[in-house]
Amino acid sequence: MMAVIAGCSLPAGLQGQAFEQTVVPSAVMSNRGPNRLHFSHVYLGAALIPPAPMNGTGTSGTGLSPAFTGGLRYKLKLMRPLALVGEVGLVSQGYRIQPGSFFLPGDTVTFRKQTVLVAGIDGGIFLRLRLGQRGNYLGNYIDIGLQGMMPLLSRQITVSQNTGSGAPTLESEKRTSRRLNCIQPYNFSTLARIGFDRTALVISWRWSGLTDGSTNYDLPRLQVGVETALVDY
């Protein structure tokens, strides 16, 4: 039998390839990398917006609210500890208006729940100071810079309690008002980020109004959160 098959060529597919490796010499290493000239990566973040009182009163206007962000970040290394960082992403903020706080002018009903949702595109530019050791990874760093947001979507979502003699059969009623006129077309913040490799603590302060002043009070300006950089070493 072996004599019959001797000298035959084996079809490539039948011969199991256990292992194959192409060698990439270090000399042709790219200038792209976490601590090289160019680097870009995706980031995801979540933040909390601390409660804030209504203007001029001591009573709470907005409760503890969530915000989410995600996008693409690019880093240009200027010198060994210093880099310029730019980012573009999507952001969503859901301000939880406290019951009894009348946010929009004309609101007279006390809603059981009220959320003002603002979502849009954000972008920023930061100066990064890298601290500590110098390997090819994100490392420990501090970012300080400016961030701008362009709201593309705004909604007021209310849930009211239906009580009384004329109430419908439903226990509560949910209503959504879209495209709130009071939301400004853009706003700006100052942001500081303290990074520990892939994880960063972020604090930002919005210094321009999110609303145009027609509302009974402005929404909170402080945000504190965490971000993770999706980087594979």
Place this chain on the structure above:
Amino acid sequence: MIKRALYLTLFLLPLLMGFAGDSPIRWEMILEKQTGFLEGKEFSTRGITGKGIRIAVIDAGFKGADSHPGLAHLFANNRIAGTWDFVRNQENVFNGNPHGTAVLSCIAGIWDGKPCGLAPDATFLLARTEVSGEPKKEEVNWAKAVEWAIKNGADIIQSSIGYTYHRYFQEELTGRYSIAAQAAIKAARTGVLLVNSAGNDGSSRWQTVDTPADADSILSVGAIDPQSGIAAGFSSKGPTADGRMKPNVCAPGTVCAFTPNGKSKIMGGTSFAAPLISGFAACLMQLMPHASAQDILHAIEQSGHLYPYYDYSHGFGVPQASHFFQNQTKTKQQGNCCLVIDTTDQSFQVTTEGPCQETEKSEWSTYIYYHISDSSGMLRMYGVKEFIPLIRNNISRAAFQKGDLLRVFSNGYTAEWKE
């Protein structure tokens, strides 16, 4: 009902037979192979067990090693000659991380009367150097531990520690740049054999060997998968940034190793391949007491199952103890006496042509190893394929350029082809 029972049996049989998890059968098989691949019985049956050889193990901590029954013989016979924790500046190293306990067990552990490594009778120095977060301090500790080991008369330094992107760029791993590589070279110059794991970055972006595994004149150890006998995907690859071949040799990277609670577990990584080679080196030092550390290094390379063939994942392959005894049955032939290479526009065709000398059936006899090197000797690519003798086995020549050399190895024979 019978059908259901049959299906259930078919489903459960592999589990019962031990093809999943740390089942006793898989456990037995791995324990057998971790010394079996290196032909450990060739040493142990001759009473060569690393006696009189002093091995310094530098690691992250040896939690539970002092109370593990599989290492009790070391403590009972006073064969822990010294310990130092370079993190806390104290003598006690039996706390913190248990990684060192697992590593130590792969040199000297005995489980159920069976050896987990090749040098159960060696004497040990234990040093703890690692903290979390890979700061510079770790590497400085490692260098201090090397110096401490040299001062305390170590013959072999075993280290399953490596530094990569947290500290360096790939192009910096030239074997001379990092603190650890400089300390490793110093150890080699003072006549100590340093055995270091290649690293577990083969599947990550980093891919190449860690430092100090990049240092010259030390043994860097890659890992093979004990099921297939070829390089494990996680095992870091060579060459170094300055183009030297690393790892030097390889050993099983899936092993039975000790845990701090007095038990053992199947673990994976080049961390456990390196201590198997340290044990092998200790046996060789006992066998050849007048040989220098560099002689031992070269002897281990030459005993590799692939030698003189090499690649950047296996090095010279898995060292074979039978190489050092006169009754060796394995032959290594160079030249085209048995393997014949033909070529077409598309591929190289490798076949056997008699009379081939009979070689002992080994774990690797069904494979053909091949690499293409450029005119400077640097490998352009390499691979392993299943090999069927008498049939033309195809190797693509897509990567082959003018002036390149194709070298193939199978079952103890090598052949070369150059345009």
